Amino acid sequence: MQMGSEHANNPQDALSALADGQLRGAAFAQAVERVEQDANAQATWHAYHVVGDVLRSGDLAFCSDDQAFLARFQSRLALEPALTSTVSAANLIAIDAYKAGAEAHLYAEATTPKEASNERFFGWKLVAGLASVVAVVAVSWGVLSGSGAAPAGPQLAQADAKSQSSTQVQQAVTLADGAPQVMLRDARLDELMAEHKQFGGTSALQMPAGFLRNATFESPAR
Amino acid sequence: MLAAACALGGLSWAGGGQTPNVATAPAETAGSERTVNEWLMRMHEASRKRAYAGTFVVSSGTGSLSSARIWHVCDGEQQMERVESLTGPPRTTFRRNDQVLTLLPESKLAYAEKRESLGLFPHLLQTGDSAIAEFYGAKQDGSERVAGFDADMVLLSPKDTLRYGYRIWSEKKTGLVVKLQTLDADGKVLEQAAFSELQLDAPVKMEKLGQMMANTAGYRVETSSMLKTTALSEGWVLKNTVPGFKSMSCFRRSVAGAPASAAESTLQWVFSDGLASVSLFVEPFDAQRHVKEGVLAMGATQSLTRRIGAWWLTVVGEVPLQTLKAFAQGLERKK
Numbered sequence: 001m002q003m004g005s006e007h008a009n010n011p012q013d014a015l016s017a018l019a020d021g022q023l024r025g026a027a028f029a030q031a032v033e034r035v036e037q038d039a040n041a042q043a044t045w046h047a048y049h050v051v052g053d054v055l056r057s058g059d060l061a062f063c064s065d066d067q068a069f070l071a072r073f074q075s076r077l078a079l080e081p082a083l084t085s086t087v088s089a090a091n092l093i094a095i096d097a098y099k100a101g102a103e104a105h106l107y108a109e110a111t112t113p114k115e116a117s118n119e120r121f122f123g124w125k126l127v128a129g130l131a132s133v134v135a136v137v138a139v140s141w142g143v144l145s146g147s148g149a150a151p152a153g154p155q156l157a158q159a160d161a162k163s164q165s166s167t168q169v170q171q172a173v174t175l176a177d178g179a180p181q182v183m184l185r186d187a188r189l190d191e192l193m194a195e196h197k198q199f200g201g202t203s204a205l206q207m208p209a210g211f212l213r214n215a216t217f218e219s220p221a222r
Numbered sequence: 223m224l225a226a227a228c229a230l231g232g233l234s235w236a237g238g239g240q241t242p243n244v245a246t247a248p249a250e251t252a253g254s255e256r257t258v259n260e261w262l263m264r265m266h267e268a269s270r271k272r273a274y275a276g277t278f279v280v281s282s283g284t285g286s287l288s289s290a291r292i293w294h295v296c297d298g299e300q301q302m303e304r305v306e307s308l309t310g311p312p313r314t315t316f317r318r319n320d321q322v323l324t325l326l327p328e329s330k331l332a333y334a335e336k337r338e339s340l341g342l343f344p345h346l347l348q349t350g351d352s353a354i355a356e357f358y359g360a361k362q363d364g365s366e367r368v369a370g371f372d373a374d375m376v377l378l379s380p381k382d383t384l385r386y387g388y389r390i391w392s393e394k395k396t397g398l399v400v401k402l403q404t405l406d407a408d409g410k411v412l413e414q415a416a417f418s419e420l421q422l423d424a425p426v427k428m429e430k431l432g433q434m435m436a437n438t439a440g441y442r443v444e445t446s447s448m449l450k451t452t453a454l455s456e457g458w459v460l461k462n463t464v465p466g467f468k469s470m471s472c473f474r475r476s477v478a479g480a481p482a483s484a485a486e487s488t489l490q491w492v493f494s495d496g497l498a499s500v501s502l503f504v505e506p507f508d509a510q511r512h513v514k515e516g517v518l519a520m521g522a523t524q525s526l527t528r529r530i531g532a533w534w535l536t537v538v539g540e541v542p543l544q545t546l547k548a549f550a551q552g553l554e555r556k557k
Contacts, residue, residue: 192536196503198335212278213402213415
């Protein structure tokens with residue numbers, strides 16, 4: 001998996017950019033032509049869409065290969081250069097912190113952080129809060145692509161905060177505040193976070209804001 | 223602690239704290255004169271005394287958004303709430319005092335539980351156990367209009383780096399919290415929870431909500447059994463306490479139906495400093511499942527996992543990472 005590279009330099013990146021709807025003009029035409037002519041590109045294109053559907057629907061995903069995938073992912077990750085530029089981090093990832101339910105989108109809205117319409121503070125870059133969040137990958141993507149090779153393109157899964165336990169979506173997140181560590185966000189961690197919110201909410205701010213906050217995106221899966 | 227509570231300016235409590243001396247927080251005083259606890263009490267009481275309905279939106283700094291429609295009614299003794307999720311899979315949450323029922327229409331599952339932590343706050347102040355004023359300062363910072371209401375902006379700033387700050391918009395007349403932001407040390411917003419629209423004194427009927435809550439036809443209702451226990455009896459101590467955080471409760475959680483044996487269940491030890499809470503989850507170490515130690519931040523909630531000998535620890539809280547680390551380092555297995 002390529003991380004941090006510019007779109008057009010790499011045909012695989014161009015393909016994923018095409019899937020994200022990011023290409024225009026000549027680049028767009030070129031990428032479309034490539035898909036038409038190259039069977040590999042077509043297969044990848046198809047895979048992107050299947051994965052997107054699986055991730056969006058929740059009940060299609062079945063993951064049985066996580067450990068193997070994780071091992072491959074980690075070894076690939078270790079080969080990647082350390083990211084220092086926050087702009088490239090922003091290109092790659094968005095962690096969708098509190099999306100209720102298991103809607104992990106494959107195609108990250110990764111180029112710029114979303115700007116909420118009327119709240120000024122949303123304009124801050126991803127950098128600010130989660131300094132260099134590097135990669136979020138959906139495991140089911142690895143299973144579906146079938147082959148053992150780590151697939152090249154798809155940019156990032158926009159991960160949810162809570163995924164239903166049936167979907168086992170695993171994401172690896174690297175937070176670099178000093179020592180980069182890879183954390184596996186799994187259904188179990190989501191469960192514990194939900195339990196923390198239910199029973200750990202001893203706060204003066206519980207009523208109404210605290211309780212409502214927790215109820216609004218509490219994970220339904222236990 | 224007790225002295226601090228007395229110095230709060232006479233917040234007096236009857237019985238179960240039903241009728242606080244509201245005169246200590248008169249609507250006409252300049253907001254900056256109120257202490258932290260006065261502000262918090264006013265905010266807390268506001269939601270207990272009136273009915274309202276509206277749309278509540280929770281968003282994190284990374285741009286994600288969840289929203290829900292809410293209805294709230296209180297008749298002095300009983301409080302009821304209904305929360306209908308508007309994003310993600312449909313979900314309805316009902317609350318009557320500390321009883322919470324969550325319905326999932328898609329899977330026809332319902333979870334019923336009793337949440338002790340709700341309603342604890344007045345007791346915290348009553349017993350003088352609350353160290354909130356010691357660790358947070360309150361300052362009124364102007365006013366703004368939220369969801370059509372004029373609200374005072376109150377900034378709760380932490381006095382050390384072990385906790386986050388909060389910016390709270392408290393509706394001018396009632397004190398109801400209409401918007402709440404969790405801020406990190408640099409003042410950046412980690413998370414925001416706010417009403418996007420609100421109707422105060424809405425005609426919400428207690429009986430109607432009660433009927434809806436009782437109607438679980440077609441759902442399989444599960445009750446999670448949480449066994450109350452103590453950390454000490456479970457063999458754990460926090461040898462270096464984290465300033466401001468007190469142990470609130472300790473539970474052993476069992477899967478519905480099955481008894482909670484130490485071998486399978488998870489222990490949850492909850493701490494709070496009055497505004498922020500931290501949960502320590504301890505379970506037996508399992509090499510298959512517990513693969514990687516690490517940290518994760520989601521909005522204002524931080525988490526950290528670590529192996530401690532034969533155990534696996536997960537620390538979760540709305541506090542900075544260094545606080546989670548302090549907890550993880552302080553936890554010790556007693557002989």
